[in-house]
Amino acid sequence: MSFADHYFSKQKGFIPCPAGPPTGQVRFIVVVPACREPNLVTTLNSLRECDQPRGHVEVIVILNLAENADPDDYSKSLKTADEVRVWMQNNSRPEFRFILIEDLKMPARDAGVGLARKTGMDQGLYRFNYINNPAGFILSYDADSLCDTNYFTAIESVLDDFPNTRGLNIYFEHPVTGKEYPETIYRGIILYEMHLRYLNLMTQSTGFPHARHTVGSCFGVRAEYYAREGGMNRKKAGEDFYFLHKIIPLGEFREVNNTRVIPSPRESDRVPFGTGAAMRKYVAADDSALLTYAPECFYDLETFFRSIPGLFALTDEETSEILRVPGEPLESFLEGISALESIREIRANSGSLQAFVNRFYRWFDAFRIIKFLNHASIRYPQIPVNDAVLVYLKNRGIATSGDSPSPLELLSVLRQIERS
Numbered sequence: 001m002s003f004a005d006h007y008f009s010k011q012k013g014f015i016p017c018p019a020g021p022p023t024g025q026v027r028f029i030v031v032v033p034a035c036r037e038p039n040l041v042t043t044l045n046s047l048r049e050c051d052q053p054r055g056h057v058e059v060i061v062i063l064n065l066a067e068n069a070d071p072d073d074y075s076k077s078l079k080t081a082d083e084v085r086v087w088m089q090n091n092s093r094p095e096f097r098f099i100l101i102e103d104l105k106m107p108a109r110d111a112g113v114g115l116a117r118k119t120g121m122d123q124g125l126y127r128f129n130y131i132n133n134p135a136g137f138i139l140s141y142d143a144d145s146l147c148d149t150n151y152f153t154a155i156e157s158v159l160d161d162f163p164n165t166r167g168l169n170i171y172f173e174h175p176v177t178g179k180e181y182p183e184t185i186y187r188g189i190i191l192y193e194m195h196l197r198y199l200n201l202m203t204q205s206t207g208f209p210h211a212r213h214t215v216g217s218c219f220g221v222r223a224e225y226y227a228r229e230g231g232m233n234r235k236k237a238g239e240d241f242y243f244l245h246k247i248i249p250l251g252e253f254r255e256v257n258n259t260r261v262i263p264s265p266r267e268s269d270r271v272p273f274g275t276g277a278a279m280r281k282y283v284a285a286d287d288s289a290l291l292t293y294a295p296e297c298f299y300d301l302e303t304f305f306r307s308i309p310g311l312f313a314l315t316d317e318e319t320s321e322i323l324r325v326p327g328e329p330l331e332s333f334l335e336g337i338s339a340l341e342s343i344r345e346i347r348a349n350s351g352s353l354q355a356f357v358n359r360f361y362r363w364f365d366a367f368r369i370i371k372f373l374n375h376a377s378i379r380y381p382q383i384p385v386n387d388a389v390l391v392y393l394k395n396r397g398i399a400t401s402g403d404s405p406s407p408l409e410l411l412s413v414l415r416q417i418e419r420s
Contacts, residue, residue, distance in 0.1 A: 004129035007227040014122060017060070019099045022127045027055025027136055028152060028220075029127060031120030033062045033113055034143035036073055040080055041087050044098065046146040048091050053152040056095045058127065061143070062120040065104040066111035077104055099123075112236030117216065121232045125223055134224035137168075140240065142217035144264035154259035155220065166225045167247040168254040170218045171419055172261045174275075176408060181265060188282035189265035190407045191290035192275065195385045197414040198292055198392060203369060205392075206301040209361055210248045216240040216274075218261045221247055237274060245366045249358075257419045293373045294380035295391045300330045301372065311343055312356040319343055329379040333372050386410060 008014060030047060034040050040061070047059055061084065065077050081102050088098040101123065106115060121138050128136040137159070141147075148154075151170070159165055174189045175181075196213065203211040219240065226232075229246045233239050247253065267283060268276020282290060303326050311319050323334050334340075342363055350356035389410045393400060398417075401409060 002129045002132045003134040003224055004125050004227040007231065008126065008129070011122060011231075014126075016126050017099060017101050017123050022058060022097075022131055023056050023094060024131050024133075025056040025095070026058055026127065026131065026133065027053065028057045028139055028155070029124035029136065030057065030059045030139045030141050031062070031117060031124055032059060032141045032143050033064060033116035033120060034080075035064050035113070035116065036076065037143040038076065038080060040084055040143050043141075043143050043145060044084070044087060044091070047141075047151070048096070048098075050147065050149050050151045051153045052095060053156040055156065056097075057152060058097045058099060058124075060099045060101060060120045060123055062116045063100060063102050063104065064106055064111070064116040064119070066108050067105040068108045069104075074104060110234050110236075112234075113216070114233055114235040114237075114239035117239055118232035118234055121226060125226055125231070128223040129227075134222070134227075135163075136223045137220045138223055138226055139220040140216055140218075141261070142263060144266065145217040146262040148259045148262075150259045151261070155256050157258075158254050158256050162252070162254055164252050165222065165254045166250050166252040167221045167244070168219065168256055169213055169215075170220070170259060170261050171255070171257045172213070172215055172218045172263055173415065174263055174265045176265075176411070184283055185265050185267070185279060187407070188279050188290070189275075190411050191385050192265075192278045192282070194389055194407060194411050194414060195290060195292045197411070197418055198385060198389050201414065201417065202293075202295065202298040202392060203366075206298050207305040208301070208366075208369060210245065210366060212244065212248050212253065214241040214244045214366075215261075215263065217263050219244055225250060237277075241366070249362055249365075289384040289386070291382035292385040292388050293377060294383050295388060295395075296380040297373050297376040300326050300376065301369065304330055304334075308360055309353060309357060311360075312347060312350070312353050316340065316344055329376045330372070333375045336375075337368070389414065 032043065044059065063077060063081055063084070065074060081100065084100055088100055092098045101119070103119060117140060121140070124138040128134070137155070155168065155170065158168065174193050176186055176190050178186070200211055200213055216239070225247060232243050235242060263275065265279060266276065267280040307322050307325070311322060314322065320340055323339055324331055343360070346359045346363060347356060350359055386407055393413060398413065400413065
């Protein structure tokens with residue numbers, strides 16, 4: 001019996017891909033969902049040119065399309081499949097293998113990046129299960145991303161140093177200059193990446209223990225824990241956010257900062273939020289400022305989170321008093337999510353202070369933080385991301401060059417902070 005047999009007993013309709021069996025040395029399986037990607041070979045070349053790690057590598061491409069897709073998109077996908085199939089035949093080798101899975105008739109109800117990523121990650125899990133390798137890593141990637149040549153060896157080095165790693169993030173940088181995209185896109189992606197890094201850093205500053213980036217092209221999970229946590233979801237957007245926030249609280253989650261994934265900054269109409277949607281909105285707004293959450297939202301959370309350990313030994317009446325201390329907008333938010341009742345239940349099921357704190361942050365999780373930030377933005381209106389980053393840096397005592405640093409200079413500072 002292999003480690004993920006129980007998982008597959010629950011995956012009704014799962015069919016292993018017809019590719020031959022993996023070698024017993026496979027350590028990394030990269031999953032690449034691809035929908036309407038005419039330049040997919042460019043991405044595959046980026047992976048092929050990476051330094052070979054000690055362990056073997058497989059790259060599984062899920063070429064997907066909804067059953068009700070435009071006939072022209074279907075024809076283009078067939079052409080892409082032919083091109084990729086030939087490329088794979090010419091570039092696969094035993095220690096670094098490429099596998100194509102065509103799913104051009106996905107059920108319209110579920111078709112999207114979540115189902116495509118799940119399809120590929122389930123196939124990756126099956127292949128690790130075949131060789132009974134629970135320590136193998138399933139790496140999530142995107143069909144329009146590139147990476148540094150030390151992508152695999154950098155990940156391997158972290159796993160050598162921390163063999164109990166359950167999940168990991170790989171450092172990312174969007175391209176911010178060049179001739180491939182219009183200047184508007186480069187200006188927009190600088191601001192959007194600033195927003196992502198500001199949001200992550202400010203969430204960290206509140207004391208929330210699970211603040212991490214959740215970028216679909218930049219994470220990995222140990223096969224054993226992918227199975228234990230029920231696998232990837234089918235969400236049409238945000239699938240990476242929901243999945244990673246099942247893995248991150250498990251602990252032993254690492255950052256791989258000495259390599260880079262380079263996600264595309266392009267516009268996209270395939271998902272309602274995320275990078276592509278943000279770029280589409282930015283371009284449509286005709287170069288207006290990109291807004292982000294005001295620092296005051298995070299200050300309120302920080303005040304609240306500082307009080308959490310003390311709640312373990314308090315009565316309901318005392319807890320109710322604490323929940324009113326931060327005032328609005330947090331007080332009404334906590335009332336709306338029945339915080340007093342939830343904390344009472346968490347306390348009743350916690351045998352120690354650490355168990356109480358752990359359970360609390362399983363309840364008040366990253367999704368709830370985002371909901372609070374949106375709720376608080378009524379009281380604290382969103383502000384230009386440049387202004388927000390300047391406040392963050394000033395509070396950290398980090399100087400910038402000149403009185404009016406450019407967005408790119410501000411982004412460079414945030415990158416240095418996170419990469420270090």
